[in-house]
Amino acid sequence: MLTAQASPSTSTEDPPDPPLRPRRRSWAQALRRDWQLYSLAVLPLLFFVVFRYLPMLGNVIAFRRYEPGGDLFGEYWVGLRYFRMFLADPTFWQVFTNTAVIGTLTLLFCFPLPIVLALLLNEVRTRWLKGFVQTVSYLPHFLSIVVVAGLILQTVSIDGVVNQGLRAIGQDPVAFIQEPGWFRTIYVSSEVWQTVGWGTILYLAALTTIDNDLYDQAKVDGANRWRQTWHVTLPGIRPTMITLLILNIGTFLAVGFEKVLLLYNPLTYATADVVSTYLYRVGIVSGSFSYAAAIGLFESLIGLALVLGANSLSRRVAGTSLW
Amino acid sequence: MVGATRGYRAFQAVNGFVLTVVVLVTLFPFVNIVARSFSGEQEIRSGQVNIWPKGFNLTTYDKVMSDAMFWTNYRNTVFYTVVATVIALVLTTCYAYVLSKRNLRGRGLLVGIAVFTMFFNGGLIPNYVLISSLGLRNTLWAIVLPNAISVFNLLVMKAFFESLPTELEEAAAVDGTGTYGTLLRIVLPLSKAVLATMLLFYAVSFWNSWFAGFLYMDRQELFPVTVYLRNLIAGATSGTDNNATSEAALQIAASIQAVTIVLIMTPIMLVYPFIQRYFVSGVMLGAVKG
Numbered sequence: 001m002l003t004a005q006a007s008p009s010t011s012t013e014d015p016p017d018p019p020l021r022p023r024r025r026s027w028a029q030a031l032r033r034d035w036q037l038y039s040l041a042v043l044p045l046l047f048f049v050v051f052r053y054l055p056m057l058g059n060v061i062a063f064r065r066y067e068p069g070g071d072l073f074g075e076y077w078v079g080l081r082y083f084r085m086f087l088a089d090p091t092f093w094q095v096f097t098n099t100a101v102i103g104t105l106t107l108l109f110c111f112p113l114p115i116v117l118a119l120l121l122n123e124v125r126t127r128w129l130k131g132f133v134q135t136v137s138y139l140p141h142f143l144s145i146v147v148v149a150g151l152i153l154q155t156v157s158i159d160g161v162v163n164q165g166l167r168a169i170g171q172d173p174v175a176f177i178q179e180p181g182w183f184r185t186i187y188v189s190s191e192v193w194q195t196v197g198w199g200t201i202l203y204l205a206a207l208t209t210i211d212n213d214l215y216d217q218a219k220v221d222g223a224n225r226w227r228q229t230w231h232v233t234l235p236g237i238r239p240t241m242i243t244l245l246i247l248n249i250g251t252f253l254a255v256g257f258e259k260v261l262l263l264y265n266p267l268t269y270a271t272a273d274v275v276s277t278y279l280y281r282v283g284i285v286s287g288s289f290s291y292a293a294a295i296g297l298f299e300s301l302i303g304l305a306l307v308l309g310a311n312s313l314s315r316r317v318a319g320t321s322l323w
Numbered sequence: 324m325v326g327a328t329r330g331y332r333a334f335q336a337v338n339g340f341v342l343t344v345v346v347l348v349t350l351f352p353f354v355n356i357v358a359r360s361f362s363g364e365q366e367i368r369s370g371q372v373n374i375w376p377k378g379f380n381l382t383t384y385d386k387v388m389s390d391a392m393f394w395t396n397y398r399n400t401v402f403y404t405v406v407a408t409v410i411a412l413v414l415t416t417c418y419a420y421v422l423s424k425r426n427l428r429g430r431g432l433l434v435g436i437a438v439f440t441m442f443f444n445g446g447l448i449p450n451y452v453l454i455s456s457l458g459l460r461n462t463l464w465a466i467v468l469p470n471a472i473s474v475f476n477l478l479v480m481k482a483f484f485e486s487l488p489t490e491l492e493e494a495a496a497v498d499g500t501g502t503y504g505t506l507l508r509i510v511l512p513l514s515k516a517v518l519a520t521m522l523l524f525y526a527v528s529f530w531n532s533w534f535a536g537f538l539y540m541d542r543q544e545l546f547p548v549t550v551y552l553r554n555l556i557a558g559a560t561s562g563t564d565n566n567a568t569s570e571a572a573l574q575i576a577a578s579i580q581a582v583t584i585v586l587i588m589t590p591i592m593l594v595y596p597f598i599q600r601y602f603v604s605g606v607m608l609g610a611v612k613g
Contacts, residue, residue, distance in 0.1 A: 037427060044472060139595065142531075147587055154577065161373050163370060279448065296446035
């Protein structure tokens with residue numbers, strides 16, 4: 001296999017051991033030849049094992065009794081007790097519904113709006129103007145979520161600009177952040193504010209790859225601007241749209257935990273409390289680790305199923321998929 | 324075509340208007356917060372401040388900047404960001420370089436180990452239990468280690484290394500240079516652009532992070548400054564977790580919140596115009612083979 005290739009790192013090459021299984025032999029050779037490369041992977045692999053895969057195994061405490069300060073993987077088996085508990089917990093279904101609603105609204109607004117903005121930007125012929133709009137619209141992406149929460153709170157506060165507007169038209173001010181009825185609006189609109197600009201990047205990149213000849217042909221065929229957009233531009237960015245849609249669907253239930261945690265309060269739990277914030281309160285604030293881990297595992301599995309489902313669906317329907 | 328131009332001109336006007344609105348709406352909260360930070364407390368409370376300071380004063384800046392805890396936490400943020408970024412950069416570079424070697428045996432497995440974690444993760448509770456069991460609470464490592472490699476950044480870097488011409492590395496190998504030497508003396512000097520991008524990606528994300536500090540730090544003098552701000556605004560949402568502190572926090576002046584927000588945003592805002600294009604190119608590089 002490696003006969004033609006001189007291995008430069010080892011000058012004294014031992015004859016290979018008599019091959020029992022060819023697979024094993026070539027692993028041994030690969031290790032001997034590339035040990036320096038493999039050694040570079042050791043620390044990163046240690047990171048993945050300890051901080052990514054160990055917590056995955058740690059989910060076993062969803063099936064075991066965990067004592068704070070006790071064994072990492074819990075004390076004894078309890079089977080599906082915690083799963084039965086949360087499935088019978090009305091609060092769980094409340095937060096599950098909230099999550100689904102916020103997730104759906106977010107998907108509904110935050111997926112298509114970047115496409116619209118990218119198409120609009122694509123029509124701007126003045127180069128500096130386009131660059132300026134892009135620079136401004138990316139800005140919120142670079143802020144800490146704590147800063148974003150601070151900006152939201154001051155905007156919707158009693159003395160904030162929204163209430164200034166209400167007062168100007170003779171309405172009474174509203175304590176938006178304490179009203180359950182307003183939480184979704186605040187959440188989704190701030191999400192749009194923060195993500196739409198940044199979301200255009202991939203679409204703008206895809207737009208530049210569309211062959212200009214296609215537009216010329218469309219013009220010859222008598223297509224006006226709208227029809228060109230419909231028949232040339234949109235099909236051109238379709239793979240990007242599908243990829244991002246799959247990714248969005250996969251993170252659909254992972255509703256911005258940190259943002260909700262910063263913006264909600266007991267008065268708005270009715271609409272604002274989501275699965276992740278609920279399990280945070282149950283697990284870390286109240287110390288029911290196993291119960292919270294069961295909820296978390298359930299959420300992760302739904303997320304994984306959604307991504308796999310969306311991926312295979314798009315492969316079948318649209319012929320494009322992530323893998 | 325003749326008929327279309329008129330319609331198209333109308334479209335351009337509408338488009339210009341829409342984009343202007345986008346720009347104004349995006350910028351407004353920033354202008355508003357800066358105006359508030361320079362305004363008097365009375366003027367803010369009575370809802371007079373929008374884009375221009377009312378009752379201009381610098382006393383709030385004085386007050387925040389003379390708070391020793393604010394500076395302690397600010398220094399923590401700088402320190403955590405520097406350490407975390409260096410470690411993340413080293414680990415990501417090493418692994419991305421390994422993954423970029425197409426002929427390496429087991430490469431597919433090594434890629435898979437990383438990519439799988441993008442779609443499935445342990446979740447909050449097992450992570451919390453792990454960090455606590457490892458005794459990392461109240462240490463820098465609770466912030467640094469769990470986020471030492473971002474798989475997205477890893478894939479960006481891998482794509483970049485794969486795009487480098489292989490001839491130079493092969494020549495180095497013929498000269499008897501080992502893998503370490505090749506990486507340090509040949510590959511990295513060619514990778515300054517992607518290293519800068521990764522540096523920025525990591526630095527901004529660590530600078531902005533708050534939850535790890537909030538979750539794993541018990542003592543105020545260990546908080547990053549984002550947690551300092553979080554505790555200020557927690558009062559504004561009126562009584563979240565612990566009633567004792569939120570009563571006090573409720574009294575915290577709106578102008579103090581505004582100043583703190585401005586002071587945390589400033590470093591990012593200052594470098595933003597210069598670094599923005601690195602981010603954009605980084606995202607595109609990652610998208611090529613995501």
